[in-house]
Amino acid sequence: EVQLVESGGGLVQPGGSLRLSCAASGFTFSSYAMHWVRQAPGKGLEYVSAISSNGGSTYYANSVKGRFTISRDNSKNTLYLQMGSLRAEDMAVYYCAREGEGFDPWGQGTLVTVSS
Amino acid sequence: EIVLTQSPATLSLSPGERATLSCRASQSVSSYLAWYQQKPGQAPRLLIYDASNRATGIPARFSGSGSGTDFTLTISSLEPEDFAVYYCQQRSNWPGTFGQGTKLEIK
Numbered sequence: 001e002v003q004l005v006e007s008g009g010g011l012v013q014p015g016g017s018l019r020l021s022c023a024a025s026g027f028t029f030s031s032y033a034m035h036w037v038r039q040a041p042g043k044g045l046e047y048v049s050a051i052s053s054n055g056g057s058t059y060y061a062n063s064v065k066g067r068f069t070i071s072r073d074n075s076k077n078t079l080y081l082q083m084g085s086l087r088a089e090d091m092a093v094y095y096c097a098r099e100g101e102g103f104d105p106w107g108q109g110t111l112v113t114v115s116s
Numbered sequence: 117e118i119v120l121t122q123s124p125a126t127l128s129l130s131p132g133e134r135a136t137l138s139c140r141a142s143q144s145v146s147s148y149l150a151w152y153q154q155k156p157g158q159a160p161r162l163l164i165y166d167a168s169n170r171a172t173g174i175p176a177r178f179s180g181s182g183s184g185t186d187f188t189l190t191i192s193s194l195e196p197e198d199f200a201v202y203y204c205q206q207r208s209n210w211p212g213t214f215g216q217g218t219k220l221e222i223k
Contacts, residue, residue: 035211045152045160045203050211059211101165102150102205109159 002026002105004096009110016086016114022079022096022107030054030074033099036081038092039109048094049081064090086114118142120204120215128223135191137218139204144184148208151180151189154217155200163202164189196222 008020022034036048049070050059058070069082079096091114097103119142129135139149147167152160162171164180167187177192191198199222204215 033211037214044201044217045154045214047211047213057210095159099207099211101169102162102171102207103152103160104162104165104171106159106161 002098004098004105004107006094006096006107006110009094009112011113011115012086013116014087014114017082017084018086018112020081020083020094020096020110020112022081024077024079024098027098029072029077034072034079035097035099035103036070036079036094037097037103037106038090038094038112040089040092043092046092050099051079083112086112088114090114118145118206118209118213120206120213122202122204122215122218124218125216126219126221128221129194130223131194131196133194135189135194135198135220137189137202137220139182139187139189139215141185141187141206141208145206145208147183148206148212149180149182149187150205150207151178152203152205153198153200154203160203191220194220 003025005023012018033052035050051070067085071080093109095109097106121140123138149167151164154160168180179190181188201217201219203217
């Protein structure tokens with residue numbers, strides 16, 4: 001079964017850091033670009049970051065550029081999102097997703113709460 | 117950046133009715149347009165890719181059409197489980213962008 005499982009979310013103070021992980025299984029992870037998409041409470045989907053299959057190309061939304069770093073370890077079938085200088089507006093459910101003709105599958109999401 | 121505008125923001129219909137959701141791109145995305153369904157507390161689910169191709173396991177009542185800048189998602193006869201939020205997404209230029217969503221609610 002093709003599956004993505006996120007972890008690493010939690011409560012963090014403003015200005016703090018957190019690393020999200022997305023463990024992939026059931027497919028050849030190294031063949032696919034991967035994405036992080038977030039959703040603030042009651043809001044729509046927002047692109048956060050993307051990385052090519054070999055890690056050579058990355059993308060960051062302007063809202064997180066310079067604060068977040070996307071990476072992947074193809075030997076461990078895992079995608080990462082290192083988040084720093086967190087702000088209240090970063091509070092959201094963070095999803096990882098595999099890029100094909102569309103995004104499929106998506107993980108179940110991990111909640112990041114930024115609060116003092 | 118390509119901006120996707122979805123309309124209407126909210127659509128109120130009854131089970132059995134036909135739903136028509138629109139997505140307009142600020143510039144041509146060819147046929148690189150996908151549709152997703154999201155229910156409360158769940159991750160989005162891919163419905164349609166490349167404008168008109170149903171994803172695996174998606175019922176035939178869901179169909180997509182359009183190319184260039186104007187796209188439509190049609191649900192031919194609404195089932196109770198179809199009431200959700202729907203997003204379009206373009207992948208014409210990497211990594212793509214999402215529309216703001218259309219909420220399909222029960223009338």
